[in-house]
Each structure stands twice: as C-alpha cells, then as structure tokens.
C-alpha cells in the first residue's frame with residue numbers, strides 16, 4: 001500500500017497522487033541521471049522523472065508542492081533558452097549579450113524543490129534521511145516541514161551554488177544527481193543541469209569545502225561553494241562577465 005511521505009504532517013487527502021507535472025513541465029528528457037548510491041553500482045543510473053512523483057505523495061501534499069515545481073521549471077526553461085542562444089549564436093556581439101537581463105529566481109522555492117527531489121530520491125532506500133532521521137528510508141518530520149515551508153532550513157543547511165571555471169554547457173537536458181552520504185545517512189545532494197551546479201546540504205553547520213565524492217566529475221571537486229547564492233554569472237570573453245541568474249531570497 002503506497003503511503004504519502006508527508007503523512008507525518010497530517011491532512012493527507014485525495015488518495016495517492018498520480019500526477020506527473022514534473023515530467024511535463026520541467027524536463028524535456030523526462031529522466032534524471034543518478035550516481036553515487038550503492039544501488040547505482042559505480043555507474044550512472046537513469047531514473048524516470050515520473051517515478052519520482054508517482055505514488056509517494058497524496059493529492060493534497062502533491063498539490064502543496066506544485067509552486068516548487070513551477071519555480072524550478074521556470075529556471076530550467078531560462079537556462080535551456082540561455083544555452084540555446086549561446087550555442088546557436090556564439091558570434092552575437094558582447095554588447096547584445098550584456099544587454100540581456102538575468103533570470104530572477106525565487107531562491108526559497110527553488111531551495112525547497114531541491115529538497116523535495118532529494119527526498120523523493122532517498123525515499124525507501126537503506127539510509128537514514130537527514131541529521132534527525134530515525135528510520136531508514138523514511139522522511140523525518142523536520143524535513144517534511146522545511147519542504148512545505150512551515151519552518152526554515154536549519155542553520156547553514158540549504159542550497160549552495162557550486163561555481164567552477166570552465167563550465168561546459170550541455171546542449172541536451174542532462175540532469176545529474178548524486179547524494180552526499182556519510183556512513184548510513186543521506187546528508188544532501190549534488191545537482192547539475194546543463195552544467196549549472198547546485199548542492200543541497202542538510203548539515204546545519206554548513207559546508208565549507210566540497211565533499212570528496214568518488215566517481216563525480218573532477219570539476220565538482222574544484223568548485224567554490226556559494227551560500228547564500230546571489231548570482232550566477234558567466235564569463236563570455238576574458239574581459240566580460242554577464243549575469244545569468246539572480247537569486248531573490
């Protein structure tokens with residue numbers, strides 16, 4: 001019998017949702033590449049985005065998180081469009097490229113979307129979830145409440161930007177996820193979309209340096225962590241940098 005992972009908050013209603021709006025709005029590829037879990041056995045596994053939403057949240061709680069999907073979707077559309085323009089018009093004058101305003105993102109909604117996705121991927125696995133999880137594979141109440149915006153992220157936990165020189169822009173919707181594991185706990189995750197990198201940390205003390213993760217692209221290890229992340233900018237020539245995404249907190 002499937003249950004809702006937000007059930008500890010109460011008010012479950014409408015049966016277990018089968019809505020798949022993430023796959024329809026967010027990812028054209030409808031799959032996410034997952035690595036770093038033992039069940040991946042050293043290679044990236046592809047997980048259907050639809051399997052991330054089906055039968056794990058009731059209708060009420062699924063609907064309650066839809067603003068998160070909308071925000072992530074808007075950001076990924078903007079990144080997709082930005083990459084498309086950079087790929088097809090590499091010779092556009094720098095002035096025209098500077099003139100483009102950055103995409104403004106509601107950082108708190110996006111941060112909660114990363115948490116929701118991390119929870120979806122960690123659900124039912126052989127790991128405690130977060131600092132306070134008491135039962136393997138079960139989302140603890142504090143993370144449910146953070147995900148639904150009822151309480152803030154604890155201390156310095158939350159979304160980090162992971163900036164690195166020489167970022168490669170992917171021409172396809174490549175979405176990568178790898179969990180931050182410590183012993184038998186999931187304490188965060190790495191996310192990459194078309195080369196744009198984010199870390200979600202569940203550690204209240206914060207992340208000062210990138211954790212060493214086996215099998216993860218070397219660029220990650222050189223990344224500088226930005227928290228709170230305010231702006232992602234790209235260098236388009238050795239003199240010119242343009243703002244691409246501005247995060248509104």
Ligand SMILES: [Zn+2]
Nearest residue numbers: 004012058061
């Ligand atoms: Zn529910």
